[in-house]
Amino acid sequence: MAQTLDQKIAEAEDKLARLREQSRRTENGQKIILGGMLIHAARKDAKIRAWLLEEAEKSITREVDKKRLAPLLDTLRRTPEPNQESGKETVSEALNNILSDNAMRD
Numbered sequence: 001m002a003q004t005l006d007q008k009i010a011e012a013e014d015k016l017a018r019l020r021e022q023s024r025r026t027e028n029g030q031k032i033i034l035g036g037m038l039i040h041a042a043r044k045d046a047k048i049r050a051w052l053l054e055e056a057e058k059s060i061t062r063e064v065d066k067k068r069l070a071p072l073l074d075t076l077r078r079t080p081e082p083n084q085e086s087g088k089e090t091v092s093e094a095l096n097n098i099l100s101d102n103a104m105r106d
Contacts, residue, residue: 042076043097049076
């Protein structure tokens with residue numbers, strides 16, 4: 001049975017909606033991965049941390065976004081410089097990272 005023009009249009013619109021949703025999911029996943037990578041780097045590198053805090057101050061304008069990021073940004077502001085002598089994380093640094101990671105999940 002041949003499809004009507006309206007059926008073909010509806011089918012094409014459905015396919016387009018599915019493709020848009022797939023694209024959105026892919027992009028969101030990429031943002032999450034890059035965001036996690038950036039946060040990790042900011043915890044370890046003072047220059048990256050300073051840049052991230054500066055960019056956040058300039059770029060984040062919505063109050064809801066500021067509130068959502070406040071715990072992370074506060075933690076980054078309080079993050080001590082990594083132990084330069086050994087390159088290893090101290091116990092207090094490890095605890096700080098664990099606690100800040102848990103705060104981000106809540």
